[in-house]
Amino acid sequence: MQRNTSLVMAVFSSILAACAHSVHEHGDEHPDDLGLYWVKYAAEYQAITAQVYAEATNDLPHLAADTSWTALPGQDIDPGLPPAVILDIDETVVSNVDFQLTFEPPFANHKLDTWSASVDAMPVRGVVEFVTAARALGVTVFFVTNRPCQPVKGNDTFCPQKQTTIDDIRELGIDVEPNYVMLANERPEWDREKLTRRQHVAKTHRVIMLVGDDLSDFIPCVREKPAGPCTRAGTQANRLEDVERYRDYWGSGWYILPNPMHGSWTSVE
DSSP states (O other), X not given: OHHHHXXXXXXXXXXXXXXXXXXXXXXXXXXXXXXXXXXXXXXXXXHHHHHHHHHHHHHHHHHHHOTTOOSSTTOOOOTTSOEEEEEOOXXXXXXXXXXXXXXXXXXXXXXXXXXXXXXXXXXXXXXXXXXXXXXXXXXXXXXEEEEEOOOBTTBOOSOHHHHHHHHHHHHTTOOOOGGXXXXXXXXXXXXXXXHHHHHHHHTTSEEEEXXXXXXXXXXXXXXXXXXXXXXXXXXXXXXXXXXXXXXXXBTTTEEEOOOOSOSGGGTOO
């Protein structure tokens, strides 16, 4: 097993190195951040996202039809509830790699919101086809993001970031109404721990799939700083234990996309 892991890491490192050499010729300003370059330039990244969404699309019919199935461990299943899928947004539906390559550190949420409002959104490969297939089967699509509602000087709207987020999704060719897009802090109980919002969806729908790029899109209490109902902090050890604990869900109701650029994994120890 160790030899196989080493081989995978060696292949991945060679891909990133080749990618970095290529982007240096483009004159980009992040010569050491190979994760950004891999997402931006690697055909392998496009192949992986296409593969993930193809697998999820293939699984839609039987998971929607199986009224005893839920993608939320511990959810009381009401077979009469209509089926739904929950998708994260950034790096799951919308690719922000160009923002990551061009913004001036440090990161701030208002920088992403301003950038998103100024450019046309770019889809993660495969997502448009997946959403189309889900809706064709009568599956409701919810978008749960940790983009936060924050006040903006000169704007009296409670959550101006919500319209930017909806616009991003619509720019991909995915029509969506506000009730199906859920931001952090949009309600007092909706903090950065997504569990509460998943449970909110589960009150009216049988959640058959989760799609995201971060462990927190699937499993609660994996972040460095506990939020919501969580009392433990995420660590490298318990995050790995969680991956094993829920191993039967990966590729069977849970579909995770690669994101070597940012995420909750960058802060845990």
